[in-house]
Every structure is written in C-alpha cells, then in structure tokens.
Amino acid sequence: MSREEIGPRVVGGKLMYNRAVRIDEPRSWLYVAGHEARDxxxxxxxxxxxxxxxxxxxxxxxxxxxxxxxxMADVVHIRVFTTDISACKAEYGVLMDELEALRCRPASLLAEVSALSDPDMLIEIEAVAAR
Structure with missing residues (x-):
C-alpha cells in the first residue's frame, strides 16, 4: 500500500488537516462509527x-x-461533529496535538450540528482507516 498526503494545511508548524489522502492498493479498510467521550x-x-x-x-x-x-496512524479520514463550533475551534490545538502524538494525519471535516445523540455530548468523531 502507498499513501500520499495531498494539500496539507499546516498551522504553527503542525498539520491542521490534509485536503486529501490518496491510498493505492490497500489490503484492508476499517470504517469506524462515531465515537464520543463515554466513561x-x-x-x-x-x-x-x-x-x-x-x-x-x-x-x-x-x-x-x-x-x-x-x-491511529492508519486512519486516513475523520469527521468531527460538534454542537459548538466556536468552542471546538478554540480547543482545536488539543485535537491537532493528540492526532500528532498518534501519528494520525487524516483528511478531515469539522462541522457544527444542532444536536448529537446525548445532550451532554459536545463532540463526536468517526473515522476511516486503511492498511
């Protein structure tokens, strides 16, 4: 398998997101449903x-x-859904730092939604991984 990052957007020396990630000849794909901060x-x-x-x-x-x-280094795409985009963008450095520590360099989406499945949820993240 080969992996190519296309159009990386770097802020402060850290990857904010890739515009695309090209994967050629993967052996496996993993589609991961939305996850939240559950104990x-x-x-x-x-x-x-x-x-x-x-x-x-x-x-x-x-x-x-x-x-x-x-x-997480195999993750090629994430979708981040939040009920408060201003609060999420204010803490986006946390997301970038966590992804960097995991060597996770995905293409991504950040979107505000009116509600998530639990009213206490501020964020939900789903992913696609390839290897």
Missing amino acids: DDGSIAHKGDMAGQIRLTLRRLGETVAEGGMT
Missing part, C-alpha cells in the same frame, strides 16, 4: 469540557481502531 459506565464524561471530550473521544476511537487490527 466505562457508558455515561458522557467531561460535561461542558470540550478539551476533555476531545481527548477521551480520540482515546475511545483509538481503542476501536486497535480492535480492528489497525492503529
């Missing part, structure tokens, strides 16, 4: 804390990706 008991954690929800959501996403036999 082990299933309740939403970090209520009102965008940065905390970003970190836990990415951790939960990484756990699922690992269960699928891949790593």
Whole structure:
C-alpha cells in the first residue's frame, strides 16, 4: 500500500488537516462509527469540557481502531461533529496535538450540528482507516 498526503494545511508548524489522502492498493479498510467521550459506565464524561471530550473521544476511537487490527496512524479520514463550533475551534490545538502524538494525519471535516445523540455530548468523531 502507498499513501500520499495531498494539500496539507499546516498551522504553527503542525498539520491542521490534509485536503486529501490518496491510498493505492490497500489490503484492508476499517470504517469506524462515531465515537464520543463515554466513561466505562457508558455515561458522557467531561460535561461542558470540550478539551476533555476531545481527548477521551480520540482515546475511545483509538481503542476501536486497535480492535480492528489497525492503529491511529492508519486512519486516513475523520469527521468531527460538534454542537459548538466556536468552542471546538478554540480547543482545536488539543485535537491537532493528540492526532500528532498518534501519528494520525487524516483528511478531515469539522462541522457544527444542532444536536448529537446525548445532550451532554459536545463532540463526536468517526473515522476511516486503511492498511
């Protein structure tokens, strides 16, 4: 498999997102449903804390990706849905730092929605990985 990042947008020396990621001849694809900041008991954690929800959501996403036999470095696309785009953009550095630490360099989407499945959710992230 080969991977090519197309149109990377870098801010402050860090990748903000890629406009596209080209994958040639992958062996496997993993489509990951939306993940949120849920504690082990299933309740939403970090209520009102965008940065905390970003970190836990990415951790939960990484756990699922690992269960699928891949790593976050294999993620080629993420969609980030938030109920408060201003708060999310204010904490976007947290998302960039977390993704950088995971060697995750996806194409991405950031969109504000009117509601998520739980009123305490501030963010939900879904992904596609390829290897």
